[in-house]
Amino acid sequence: MSRDLSPKSLLGVAGAVATAVACFLPWSLYAGFPGKMLNTGFPGGARMYVLLLALAAGAVLLLDPPGRVRGLRAASVWALVISLLTALLIGYAGGGLGNVAAGAWIAVAGSAALTASAYLLDASSDRDRRVWSLPDADWRMPAEIVITLAMAGLALYVFVVGLGIPTSNVASGPDHTFRDAISLNDVTNGSEFLAFLFGIIGLFLVAGRIGLTASLGAITQRRRPALVTGATLAAIAFPFTQDGSPYALRIAASIGVFAAAAVGLNVVVGLAGLLDLGYIAFFGVGAYFAAIYSGSTTSPIHVHLPFFLVIVLGALVAAVFGFVLGAPTLRLRGDYLAIVTLGFGEIFRISVNNLDGQSGPSLTNGPNGISNIPDLGLPGGFSFGDNHHLFGVPLPFQANYFFLEIVLVAAVMVAFLRLSDSRIGRAWVAIREDELAAAATGINTTRLKLLAFGLGATLAGAAGTVDAHVVKVAAPDSFTFIESTLLLAAVILGGMGTVPGALLGASVVYLLPEQLRFLHDLRLLVFGLVLILMMRLRPEGLVPSKRRQREFRERDDKSGALDPPPGAHA
Amino acid sequence: MTVLEATSVTKRFGGLVAVNDVSLTVSEGEVVGLIGPNGAGKTTFFNCLTGMETPTSGRVTFRGTPLRGRPDLILKAGVARTFQNIRLFPNMTAVENVIVGRHARTSAGVLSAIGRGPRYRREERESEEVARDLLAFVGLGHVRNELAKSLPYGDQRRLEIARALATEPGLLLLDEPTAGMNPNETAAAVSLVKKIQGRGIAVVLIEHDMRFVFGLCDRVAVLVQGEKLLEGTPAEVQSDERVIAAYLGKPPEDAGPKEKKK
Ligand SMILES: Nc1ncnc2c1ncn2[C@@H]1O[C@H](COP(=O)(O)OP(=O)(O)OP(=O)(O)O)[C@@H](O)[C@H]1O
Ligand SMILES: [Mg+2]
Numbered sequence: 001m002s003r004d005l006s007p008k009s010l011l012g013v014a015g016a017v018a019t020a021v022a023c024f025l026p027w028s029l030y031a032g033f034p035g036k037m038l039n040t041g042f043p044g045g046a047r048m049y050v051l052l053l054a055l056a057a058g059a060v061l062l063l064d065p066p067g068r069v070r071g072l073r074a075a076s077v078w079a080l081v082i083s084l085l086t087a088l089l090i091g092y093a094g095g096g097l098g099n100v101a102a103g104a105w106i107a108v109a110g111s112a113a114l115t116a117s118a119y120l121l122d123a124s125s126d127r128d129r130r131v132w133s134l135p136d137a138d139w140r141m142p143a144e145i146v147i148t149l150a151m152a153g154l155a156l157y158v159f160v161v162g163l164g165i166p167t168s169n170v171a172s173g174p175d176h177t178f179r180d181a182i183s184l185n186d187v188t189n190g191s192e193f194l195a196f197l198f199g200i201i202g203l204f205l206v207a208g209r210i211g212l213t214a215s216l217g218a219i220t221q222r223r224r225p226a227l228v229t230g231a232t233l234a235a236i237a238f239p240f241t242q243d244g245s246p247y248a249l250r251i252a253a254s255i256g257v258f259a260a261a262a263v264g265l266n267v268v269v270g271l272a273g274l275l276d277l278g279y280i281a282f283f284g285v286g287a288y289f290a291a292i293y294s295g296s297t298t299s300p301i302h303v304h305l306p307f308f309l310v311i312v313l314g315a316l317v318a319a320v321f322g323f324v325l326g327a328p329t330l331r332l333r334g335d336y337l338a339i340v341t342l343g344f345g346e347i348f349r350i351s352v353n354n355l356d357g358q359s360g361p362s363l364t365n366g367p368n369g370i371s372n373i374p375d376l377g378l379p380g381g382f383s384f385g386d387n388h389h390l391f392g393v394p395l396p397f398q399a400n401y402f403f404l405e406i407v408l409v410a411a412v413m414v415a416f417l418r419l420s421d422s423r424i425g426r427a428w429v430a431i432r433e434d435e436l437a438a439a440a441t442g443i444n445t446t447r448l449k450l451l452a453f454g455l456g457a458t459l460a461g462a463a464g465t466v467d468a469h470v471v472k473v474a475a476p477d478s479f480t481f482i483e484s485t486l487l488l489a490a491v492i493l494g495g496m497g498t499v500p501g502a503l504l505g506a507s508v509v510y511l512l513p514e515q516l517r518f519l520h521d522l523r524l525l526v527f528g529l530v531l532i533l534m535m536r537l538r539p540e541g542l543v544p545s546k547r548r549q550r551e552f553r554e555r556d557d558k559s560g561a562l563d564p565p566p567g568a569h570a
Numbered sequence: 571m572t573v574l575e576a577t578s579v580t581k582r583f584g585g586l587v588a589v590n591d592v593s594l595t596v597s598e599g600e601v602v603g604l605i606g607p608n609g610a611g612k613t614t615f616f617n618c619l620t621g622m623e624t625p626t627s628g629r630v631t632f633r634g635t636p637l638r639g640r641p642d643l644i645l646k647a648g649v650a651r652t653f654q655n656i657r658l659f660p661n662m663t664a665v666e667n668v669i670v671g672r673h674a675r676t677s678a679g680v681l682s683a684i685g686r687g688p689r690y691r692r693e694e695r696e697s698e699e700v701a702r703d704l705l706a707f708v709g710l711g712h713v714r715n716e717l718a719k720s721l722p723y724g725d726q727r728r729l730e731i732a733r734a735l736a737t738e739p740g741l742l743l744l745d746e747p748t749a750g751m752n753p754n755e756t757a758a759a760v761s762l763v764k765k766i767q768g769r770g771i772a773v774v775l776i777e778h779d780m781r782f783v784f785g786l787c788d789r790v791a792v793l794v795q796g797e798k799l800l801e802g803t804p805a806e807v808q809s810d811e812r813v814i815a816a817y818l819g820k821p822p823e824d825a826g827p828k829e830k831k832k
Contacts, residue, residue, distance in 0.1 A: 414684070415684050418683055419683050422690075423672075423678045423683065424678070426666060429662060430673075438670070439622075439642055440645065440651055440657075441737065442642050442671070443670070444642045445642070451680065455680065
């Protein structure tokens with residue numbers, strides 16, 4: 001390893017050091033800017049992410065890993081973006097650039113130098129990414145287990161931090177109406193979250209470009225039991241990090257439902273390769289089923305079924321809808337399914353809007369939906385509506401629903417994983433790869449596609465029954481086309497065909513719009529831009545299946561002789 | 571005993587008669603060649619046999635029972651095939667491709683896949699063993715975990731054969747098994763077909779490589795413009811004036827492997 005001590009590199013090192021030091025100096029001359037910018041010492045807020053990026057840049061420069069320059073570029077650009085944005089906002093919020101402390105400018109100058117160095121260096125001299133592994137020693141296995149557990153802990157930490165960053169100063173004020181114009185004040189309030197977001201993107205890119213992501217991925221793959229344990233522990237630990245506040249728990253529970261539905265959709269889209277644009281309708285069938293039989297006073301049917309029965313029946317009813325819809329359409333090829341499912345989604349929404357006893361049979365209470373869904377209970381008198389204290393930590397009742405979510409997500413995950421690696425799952429992948437060849441290899445393609453579609457509907461239905469109890473209402477507005485699109489976005493963004501991908505995708509797709517509320521109307525625009533950016537930088541998704549990864553990475557260097565020429569006959 | 575009996579199979583595409591009144595009988599363990607110029611209708615005939623196309627008229631029976639309908643049912647009855655322009659599952663590994671071939675001979679459903687009982691595990695293990703044996707049988711044991719699409723052309727053709735064999739066919743239809751192969755690979759293909767024959771599987775193969783066909787086949791049928799011109803032993807076909815004429819007057823010995831236009 002020849003250490004590069006050229007002037008270009010040294011410029012980068014100097015920039016990294018300056019930036020890192022600047023993160024310990026005050027950035028603002030007044031108190032009140034998010035992230036405690038007045039303090040000297042261990043940095044908070046935006047400064048922490050700039051520091052992490054600067055350290056990453058310095059490490060990449062000096063350690064010379066594969067993908068050095070490209071990794072450096074990612075780190076330096078995002079450090080510059082964050083520090084510049086923060087400096088300008090500090091100036092704006094303080095009434096003039098004179099209120100920006102020297103620390104901020106040093107950070108801007110330092111990261112600018114770093115960026116300059118990154119782009120002066122020649123990226124074509126980068127060695128190729130490769131997967132690292134630990135030396136083959138006695139401690140390798142325990143070390144890998146520790147790393148895997150640490151990854152789960154890190155994921156929890158990032159999640160908690162991301163959710164916990166306040167994005168509004170008007171803590172107890174009325175909700176924003178989204179017609180309000182966005183002001184720079186709002187951006188200031190959200191600046192810490194933006195810094196977090198950019199910082200995560202930057203660090204993720206660096207890790208990807210120097211091959212760290214792939215290496216850690218390989219390790220966690222090898223240590224599946226540790227991964228499962230770590231993920232379970234992290235999920236269980238989450239409510240205890242919230243200090244009794246229900247806000248994040250409510251969001252986390254919703255993410256859970258969303259993730260369970262995303263995993264179900266992943267069967268349809270990721271494994272079988274069928275495009276389902278009305279998936280939320282099956283979710284809605286489950287939700288309405290649960291709501292109607294929940295014993296709610298607003299339900300026209302005054303029957304209260306036990307919840308365990310409701311999950312099973314709700315899933316079955318959704319399955320029936322899936323099969324009835326899929327049977328005629330799946331015989332057709334290509335995009336018919338997308339269009340029919342799109343239509344079904346709309347029909348569902350319009351139907352539940354009208355089944356109010358006036359324009360149709362009384363079933364769904366029309367546009368108002370079925371609300372006041374009572375809390376769940378367990379035999380033995382446990383009510384999901386009670387707050388608890390455990391290990392001295394207050395757990396608001398939302399934690400009960402969160403734990404229910406974990407069980408649901410775990411169940412859906414197990415079903416998905418076992419199916420994907422089975423006779424049925426392989427047949428789905430074969431159909432996705434080449435439908436005609438699959439048929440010629442003895443696969444009843446229509447039946448298997450119907451099975452994927454119906455199973456996806458079943459899982460969505462089950463998730464829907466839980467959702468109705470988590471949000472305590474089932475109303476037509478919750479089941480619109482945009483929801484189907486978001487689920488699809490979660491699957492594609494996370495990485496088609498994998499469970500961690502669906503979980504991660506669901507978290508991002510759900511969390512971002514939630515935490516970007518300070519942008520008012522613009523939040524969806526920004527959300528969209530972030531999605532586009534992510535897909536541009538990582539088309540195979542955040543956690544792609546091995547198969548997909550190969551597909552996308554190899555597409556660049558010519559596809560094999562296998563692609564039949566267009567219009568070729570068998 | 572007769573394995574395949576195709577009687578007066580006709581396939582029209584609009585005004586074009588791609589296959590015209592073709593009959594063919596294949597007996598147990600026989601290797602039959604199907605030759606003819608480009609566009610003669612050979613592939614279309616295969617498509618009619620395997621359910622990829624529905625014949626306009628005619629009748630096909632396999633071991634006495636009529637073959638009709640879907641490709642997967644025909645495969646289950648025991649007719650497997652390969653494709654002229656290889657159709658593997660490109661992003662699956664070699665061994666996965668072959669295991670997919672076990673689909674029709676295994677039965678695990680959704681519930682047993684989720685439950686993973688002893689029966690399920692036994693079936694999975696058996697599928698893996700069969701796939702491993704078949705890969706070794708066609709000479710691909712060393713590339714088991716390679717992606718299908720990353721294999722060289724000749725290996726892809728052999729992998730497709732392994733996948734077809736995994737379905738336990740009584741009759742194997744090979745559409746130009748040596749297209750794109752070098753002479754070494756072609757020689758290996760000859761012995762592979764003989765080994766397949768040795769397993770008691772009847773083979774019908776379409777080929778442009780005349781040496782390959784005449785060296786290997788018990789019987790050869792010649793298709794020209796959708797019609798069966800004649801059928802006989804390699805010696806009979808080789809010396810027939812009409813066959814020579816059909817191949818543009820060239821003696822068939824010199825025809826050699828024909829480069830296929832795509
Ligand atoms: N699906 C189809 N629709 C219309 N015409 C078709 C179709 N399939 C094949 N044909 C036509 O039928 C005729 C026979 O084609 P086929 O592919 O069976 O020939 P072949 O004997 O296999 O030729 P080759 O040696 O080039 O593979 C050709 O004229 C072809 O264009
Ligand atoms: Mg052909």
